[in-house]
Amino acid sequence: MDFSSAYFGKPLSELTYEDIVEYFTVPRQESETIEFKSFPKQAAFDAGLQNVLKGISAFLNSTGGLLIWGAPKGVKEAGREDIFVGELQPVKDLREKDSLINRISSSIIPLPIGIAVQILSRGTDHLYIFEIQQSTYRPHQYDTRYYVRLDGQSKPAPHYLVDALMKRVTYPNLNGVIKFHEIQHDADGFYLNIEVGIFNFSVLQNEEQISFKILCDGGYFPRSGDLTSNFRRWHYNNEGTELTYDNFVSVLHYGNPRTYTDQIRIKTTQINKNDGMLSFLLSFGGKYSPAKASIYVLRWPSNIPRNTNELLAHVEENLLFADSLKKTPEDTLSSFLGR
Structure with missing residues (x-):
C-alpha cells in the first residue's frame, strides 16, 4: 500500500523535508498506520534506532504504515493521546540507505521484506521516513519480542495475537x-x-x-x-x-x-x-x-x-x-x- 500518498499526497520517493515541516504545522496524532519518533539533542543514533526497529517490527506484524524519525516531541494534552506539532527534532547522524536497510534486516527475524526508506536532509538535519508493508511472513521478532500496533502505538503483542499470527489466523481490520x-x-x-x-x-x-x-x-x-x-x-x-x-x-x-x-x-x-x-x-x-x-x-x-x-x-x-x-x-x- 502507498501509505506516503495516503498521508502526503505523493509517493515516498517524492517527499521533501518541507513536506514534513508543513505536515506538523497542525497537531497530529499517531494511529495504526503512522508513528512519530523524535531525536532529542545529544541523543545517540543507535539508541534511537532501537525504538525505530521496534516500530518497524510492529508495522510488519500489523497492517503496515509510515514511521517518521525526526518528528516533533509528543506532548500530552488533558484527556487526549500525545499530540505532535511544531518544531521537528531531526536526526543529526546521516547514514547510508543501504547500511540502514542491512541493519534493519539483521535485527528483525525472520528476514523482513517490504521496507522502504527515504532520507530527507536540510543542512545537518536529517529525517528518516520508513514505509513498511504488512508482512506475509509474520510474526517477526525484534530483540526476542513480538510487537504489534495497538491503539496507535507499538506494543508487545498479547499472547492471543502471537498465537493467531503463528497459526496464520488473521482478523479483518x-x-x-x-x-x-x-x-x-x-x-x-x-x-x-x-x-x-x-x-x-x-x-x-x-x-x-x-x-x-x-x-x-x-x-x-x-x-x-x-x-x-x-x-x-x-x-x-x-x-x-x-x-x-x-x-x-x-x-x-x-x-x-x-x-x-x-x-x-x-x-x-x-x-x-x-x-x-x-x-x-x-x-x-x-x-x-x-x-x-x-x-x-x-x-x-x-x-x-x-x-x-x-x-x-x-x-x-x-x-x-x-x-x-x-x-x-x-x-x-x-x-x-x-x-
Missing part, C-alpha cells in the same frame, strides 16, 4: 468513524447531521455480518419516534439516545466502505445541563473481527462554526472495545452482579 456534517438550528435547539463510515482495510480478507451501535449523551435521534423503523434492521432504544444497526453490511470488501447517515436532535436545555458537552460512542464489529470503538466528545459553543471539526474536544478512534471501556474483568463482573 475494520475501522469505524463518525463524521459530523452541517448543523441546523431552531428556537428550541439544533439538528446535527452525522455520517458513520465502516471500512475494511484487510486487502485479501472480507468481513461479514457487520453491525454497529451509537450511544449519544446530550442528544437523541429524532427518527426514534418513527415506529416503522423499529421493524427494520436498525432500531432505537433508551428514549432515542441509542441506535443499533444489526447486519448493517452482509459482506464488506477492501476498498468499498459503507456509510450510514442520521440526525441528532440537541435541545438547548440539555446542552446547558451538560455544560455544553455532547459525546458519542460508536461500537462496531463483524463475524470474524474483534469489536472496536470510536469515542467523540464535542464542546458546543455559543457561536456554531462552519467547520464542525472545530467542535471536537476529544477523539479516540478504532480502539479495541475492551480497551475503550477501561474495565478489568472484576469490574465487569461486579457491574453485572450489582455488587
